[in-house]
Amino acid sequence: MIRDLISKFGKEKINTLTKYPSILTLHQLGEKGRLKNELTTPIQNEKMYATEKIDGTNARIICYGSEYLIGAREFILHHSHDLYFDTAQGIVDGLQELNIIVPQPEKFTVIYGEFYGGKTSANSKWYGQDKNGFRVFDVAVYNDLSILEMSQHDISKWRERETEDGIIYGQNFLTRTEIQNQFPNFDLVPLIEFDLGDMSHKVVLENLRKYIPYTNVALSESAIKRSEGVVLRNENRTKIVKVRFEDYERTLR
Numbered sequence: 001m002i003r004d005l006i007s008k009f010g011k012e013k014i015n016t017l018t019k020y021p022s023i024l025t026l027h028q029l030g031e032k033g034r035l036k037n038e039l040t041t042p043i044q045n046e047k048m049y050a051t052e053k054i055d056g057t058n059a060r061i062i063c064y065g066s067e068y069l070i071g072a073r074e075f076i077l078h079h080s081h082d083l084y085f086d087t088a089q090g091i092v093d094g095l096q097e098l099n100i101i102v103p104q105p106e107k108f109t110v111i112y113g114e115f116y117g118g119k120t121s122a123n124s125k126w127y128g129q130d131k132n133g134f135r136v137f138d139v140a141v142y143n144d145l146s147i148l149e150m151s152q153h154d155i156s157k158w159r160e161r162e163t164e165d166g167i168i169y170g171q172n173f174l175t176r177t178e179i180q181n182q183f184p185n186f187d188l189v190p191l192i193e194f195d196l197g198d199m200s201h202k203v204v205l206e207n208l209r210k211y212i213p214y215t216n217v218a219l220s221e222s223a224i225k226r227s228e229g230v231v232l233r234n235e236n237r238t239k240i241v242k243v244r245f246e247d248y249e250r251t252l253r
Contacts, residue, residue, distance in 0.1 A: 002067040021160035041166030050194035056116025128220030140171040173237040205248035
């Protein structure tokens with residue numbers, strides 16, 4: 001199935017279609033990386049839930065029937081029938097070593113996760129450098145693949161476009177409950193009890209320190225266990241923002 005799509009539309013269109021969209025910071029970024037008081041996305045009165053933001057590298061598992069692709073954030077790395085194999089960032093080998101069981105869905109599906117620890121990034125020591133982990137943070141199901149008839153530029157615009165009220169996303173994301181029910185073999189990023197308070201920089205940083213002082217996904221006892229922050233989403237993914245320690249610490253320095 002995927003091989004046929006590649007033959008008809010090309011790998012680059014499939015890559016563009018299946019990338020995870022950009023996530024804005026909660027507060028707008030100003031000069032020298034300092035945060036402004038204004039929000040990027042109006043989330044007041046929205047029911048949002050928080051999950052831990054893991055500092056690793058994004059990995060995609062694109063599955064459809066008996067075939068699958070593995071991709072990094074920007075590029076497709078591997079086809080299940082060895083049409084191509086790229087060792088970049090150790091993602092393909094790492095997922096295979098973790099014995100990830102790839103589903104065989106009837107609909108074109110993309111599983112988005114964070115591959116972390118080991119030698120994945122400069123901050124792998126936060127989680128443990130003796131092995132890797134993989135945590136799923138989202139799943140998108142594509143009911144209509146006629147989108148691939150569009151130009152690559154238009155596919156990108158469909159996937160995400162930034163407005164004054166944040167980013168508008170095109171993908172059909174499953175709810176967390178649906179992900180748990182349909183993909184029970186995957187570990188998800190941990191849910192975090194979190195409160196934004198009055199949304200001031202000071203209170204947001206205080207609450208990061210209160211609710212997620214350490215990572216919940218350490219892979220070894222030698223891990224530093226530092227936390228990067230949280231990602232806030234509403235249930236249908238029309239609003240997604242990230243809240244990172246480093247942004248608020250830099251702003252309040």
